[in-house]
Amino acid sequence: MTSEASRRSSERIYQELKQHIQSSMKPGAPLPSSRSLVEQHQASPNTIQKVVSRLMQEGLVVSRAGRGVFVAEKPQITSSTADFGWQSVLLGASPALQQDFQSLYTPAPAGVIPLGSGYLDASLQPGALLAAAMQRASRRPLIWDRISPEGLEPLRNWFAQKLGVQAQNTLITSGAQTALSTVFSVLAHSEGLPVLVESPCHLGTLAILRSCGMKPIPVPADHAGMRPDLLEQLLQSTSARILTCQPTYQNPTGLCWPEQRRKDILALCKKHGVLIVEDGATQDLGLDGPPPPNLVKMAPEQVVHVYSLTKPVAAGLRIAAIAATGPVLQRLRTALVVDDLFVTGVMQEAALELVTSAQWSRHLKTVQGTLKERRDVLVGQVQVHLPNWKIQHVPTGGFYIWVKLPEDQDDAVFARLALQHGVQVSAGHAWFPAESEGPHLRLSYAGASLEQIRQGVTTLADLGSKK
Numbered sequence: 484m485t486s487e488a489s490r491r492s493s494e495r496i497y498q499e500l501k502q503h504i505q506s507s508m509k510p511g512a513p514l515p516s517s518r519s520l521v522e523q524h525q526a527s528p529n530t531i532q533k534v535v536s537r538l539m540q541e542g543l544v545v546s547r548a549g550r551g552v553f554v555a556e557k558p559q560i561t562s563s564t565a566d567f568g569w570q571s572v573l574l575g576a577s578p579a580l581q582q583d584f585q586s587l588y589t590p591a592p593a594g595v596i597p598l599g600s601g602y603l604d605a606s607l608q609p610g611a612l613l614a615a616a617m618q619r620a621s622r623r624p625l626i627w628d629r630i631s632p633e634g635l636e637p638l639r640n641w642f643a644q645k646l647g648v649q650a651q652n653t654l655i656t657s658g659a660q661t662a663l664s665t666v667f668s669v670l671a672h673s674e675g676l677p678v679l680v681e682s683p684c685h686l687g688t689l690a691i692l693r694s695c696g697m698k699p700i701p702v703p704a705d706h707a708g709m710r711p712d713l714l715e716q717l718l719q720s721t722s723a724r725i726l727t728c729q730p731t732y733q734n735p736t737g738l739c740w741p742e743q744r745r746k747d748i749l750a751l752c753k754k755h756g757v758l759i760v761e762d763g764a765t766q767d768l769g770l771d772g773p774p775p776p777n778l779v780k781m782a783p784e785q786v787v788h789v790y791s792l793t794k795p796v797a798a799g800l801r802i803a804a805i806a807a808t809g810p811v812l813q814r815l816r817t818a819l820v821v822d823d824l825f826v827t828g829v830m831q832e833a834a835l836e837l838v839t840s841a842q843w844s845r846h847l848k849t850v851q852g853t854l855k856e857r858r859d860v861l862v863g864q865v866q867v868h869l870p871n872w873k874i875q876h877v878p879t880g881g882f883y884i885w886v887k888l889p890e891d892q893d894d895a896v897f898a899r900l901a902l903q904h905g906v907q908v909s910a911g912h913a914w915f916p917a918e919s920e921g922p923h924l925r926l927s928y929a930g931a932s933l934e935q936i937r938q939g940v941t942t943l944a945d946l947g948s949k950k
C-alpha cells in the first residue's frame with residue numbers, strides 16, 4: 484500500500500471508530516481488542532495502533548495498563564465551572580512555564596513508538612534481580628525504621644568507590660532530579676544568579692535553574708564538548724561562578740568530552756574560582772568502551788557530582804548520590820533533611836543488593852550491548868531514509884542522537900505530527916538555554932526495540948518527505 488493509500492485508510496478507520504464511540508458506546512466501555520479491529524477493518528496492526536493513539540490523544544479513549552483500551556469518562560463539569568480566582572490571587576505572578584519539561588517526562592501513550600524516552604524499556608530492566616533484591620531488603624530487621632539522613636553507610640561506600648571519592652563526602656537522594664534540585668536550591672543565594680550551561684542543555688537542568696530563579700548562560704560546544712576559549716571569555720565578561728555540565732554522554736547531544744578537554748575546563752574553573760555541578764547520570768552507558776574519568780575524580784574540591792541508578796536500571800529505582808566537599812556538602816546535608824528527612828531505607832537496601840550482586844556487571848554488559856545495537860540501527864536507518872537530516876555526532880554512549888532538520892522544518896510542529904502518527908520524539912528548541920540553533924530533534928534508542936526503531940524511522944521519513 485502506498486503511504487497516501489495508508490493515510491486514507493487510517494483516516495477512514497479513525498472517522499468510523501470515532502463516530503461509533505460517540506454515538507453508541509458508553510463511558511468506561513472496552514474498545515474491541517487490536518486484533519479484532521485489525522480483522523474488522525482489514526487493516527495492518529500498525530494502522531490500528533496509529534488510530535487508537537490518535538483517539539487517545541484526543542481524550543476519547545484511555546489505556547489501562549494490562550487491561551486494554553476503554554472509552555474515556557466524560558470530563559467533570561465542576562472543574563471547568565468552579566471559580567478558582569481566589570487561588571490565582573493567592574499565588575501571584577506565574578513562574579516560567581515548564582510544559583516542555585512536563586511533557587518530556589510523560590510516558591508515551593500505549594501503542595506509540597517511544598523514540599523520546601530517557602529510560603530503559605522493560606526488556607532491558609533487570610526485573611527479576613530487582614524483585615529478588617526488594618524481597619531480601621524488605622525482610623531485614625528494622626527495615627521501616629529511621630535511618631541516617633545521609634543514607635545507608637554501605638551504599639554510600641559503594642557510590643564513593645565507584646566515583647573515586649570519600650564515603651563521608653556522599654549523600655543519598657531519591658533520583659538525580661531531586662539531587663540537582665537540591666544542589667541548585669543551595670547555590671541560588673540571590674535572584675537572577677547566572678549559571679554557565681552547555682548549549683543545548685539537559686532540559687531538566689534548565690527547568691530547575693528557572694524554578695530556582697537562576698539565569699542560564701549558554702557556553703557553545705564543538706565536537707569535543709564545551710569550548711574553553713568561549714568559557715574563558717564568559718568568565719571575563721560576566722560574574723558567573725557556577726557551571727553545570729554533563730561531560731559523559733550528554734543529554735541531548737551524546738557528546739563525551741575527551742580527557743584533555745576535561746583538564747582544560749577544570750584548569751579554567753580553578754583559575755577563576757568556579758564551582759562545577761557535574762551531572763554523571765549516564766556514565767555507565769558506554770557503548771564503545773569506558774569513558775574518560777569524571778571531573779569529580781580529577782578535582783573533588785571543585786566539583787559537585789550527581790550520579791543516578793535510574794539510567795542503567797529503571798526509572799522507578801529512584802536512588803542517586805551526590806558527591807561534594809566543604810561548606811557546600813554541609814549545606815546540602817541540611818537542605819536534604821529539610822526537604823525529605825531521608826530516602827526510604829528499603830529502597831536503599833534493595834539498590835545495594837542489586838549493585839553488589841554477582842549479576843550486576845553482567846546486567847550492565849547486556850544493557851550496553853543492546854543499546855549499541857539499537858544505536859547502530861537508529862543511525863543507519865536515519866542515514867538511509869532521511870539523508871537530509873544531519874546526525875550531529877554518533878554518540879559513544881548514552882541514549883540519544885541529536886539530529887539537525889532542514890532549515891524550513893519546525894521541530895515542534897514535526898514532533899506533534901509524529902506523535903499523531905504514533906511516534907514520540909523530542910523537539911529540539913526547548914533544549915536551548917537561549918536562541919535555538921535551528922530545528923533539531925532528539926531521538927532516543929533507550930526505550931524502543933530494533934523493530935520499533937525501524938518502524939519509527941519509516942514513519943518519520945514518510946512525514947519528512949511530505950513536508
Ligand SMILES: Cc1ncc(COP(=O)(O)O)c(C=O)c1O
Nearest residue numbers: 601658659660685734764791793
Ligand atoms: C542528564 C540527566 N540528568 C538527570 C536526570 C534525572 O534522572 P533521575 O531519573 O535519576 O531523576 C535525567 C533524566 O532524564 C537526565 O537525562
